Amino acid sequence: MANTAKFDRREVLEKATRLFWQKGFHATSTRDIQQAIDMRPGSIYAAFGSKSGLFREVLRFYAENMTDQLTRCLTANSTVLGGLRAFFRLLLLEGSSDAPSELCLLAKSLSELDEEESELLRETRALLAATEEAFRLQVEKAVGRGELGPATDTALLARQLQIQLIGLRSYLRATGDRGAVSQVIDHLFEGLPGDKS
Amino acid sequence: MANTAKFDRREVLEKATRLFWQKGFHATSTRDIQQAIDMRPGSIYAAFGSKSGLFREVLRFYAENMTDQLTRCLTANSTVLGGLRAFFRLLLLEGSSDAPSELCLLAKSLSELDEEESELLRETRALLAATEEAFRLQVEKAVGRGELGPATDTALLARQLQIQLIGLRSYLRATGDRGAVSQVIDHLFEGLPGDKS
């Protein structure tokens, strides 16, 4: 018995993520979803419970993919800072051509979710905090390797990376100016090595 | 003849702005608006044409208020950089207690508006570009006054301010951590005076 003739959950989540990422939670109707993932309402509700339930899984799926991309950038570069820089360039300059939105889905959700959808908002905040913590761990590793001065405030630098990344993605959506974005990224990472107090 | 017994347009825009700022364009229903501004649908549509038309005026009203606040911060400080810093602190630390949202309404709209609502999106982008240009003019003034080195790239610095401001407001909504925000603002403005190549 059990799982017979089921859908491919990963594929469904991929398609749903693209849709939510492009249009946002509120502006995506369940009928949009039905069409995009080729499932009927009953099946969707059996599998995910509600539109919110599906979105919750989408948020996690998105964050997981982001983490994977960061890991890939780090292993492909000899230095931690080089890896972080590659990650920024990937999200902002290279990957953005086929991405559903210039923005981070988490930042977009943080923006549109009301306090009334408190569970989704909590989930979003938790995933963003996890991203910042991932940055902090990498910064710490960079300090350990001597890429950054030993007095580096790792929590502050991770926070700054998070702020810059979200700000840059907003800026890209506002202007579409990749040259300007590229210039800011360069200044951001060039200003790092010989660190402060 | 003409305008008899009319509503106070400014007061209406203030209330509508608070509402849209809090809930966003899509999540705000026309019935929410009717209640908030105490007008019936017919009057609203006679005055503003549509929900989009009202929102367009709200965006302009909001941007105008932001500009006023920036001007006030600049005249209240002896240096341009001090004025800019006060503006950042006002939006992020002081003013945010009674604001409808931690986020910038323009950034929020940029995030949720689809390409199909192209006129609103265009308006939003134009108002953000105007803000960046206002920053650039102030940075130029700071260079002229010797607060910044003569080789300062004013366009780049203005862009960085814009990116940081939006990023910081997102971060505040994500974490609610004013101490962290304050620390980033301090580092941001302390790193400026003795400028680069």
Next chain:
DNA sequence: ACCATTCTTGAACGATCGCTCAACCCGACT
């Protein structure tokens, strides 16, 4: 071959959406 069980289907529910319009109200002018 036949039941038992699970998954899928799509019509349809009540709620709410943005918006319209015929009827009404009321100050301005003669």
Next chain:
DNA sequence: AGTCGGGTTGAGCGATCGTTCAAGAATGGT
């Protein structure tokens, strides 16, 4: 006092929203 005309009103339009559920299709066990 009477008429005119723009401003206001609120019931209600058709569309769409998130969600449900009875009925059908598909599978595994015997």
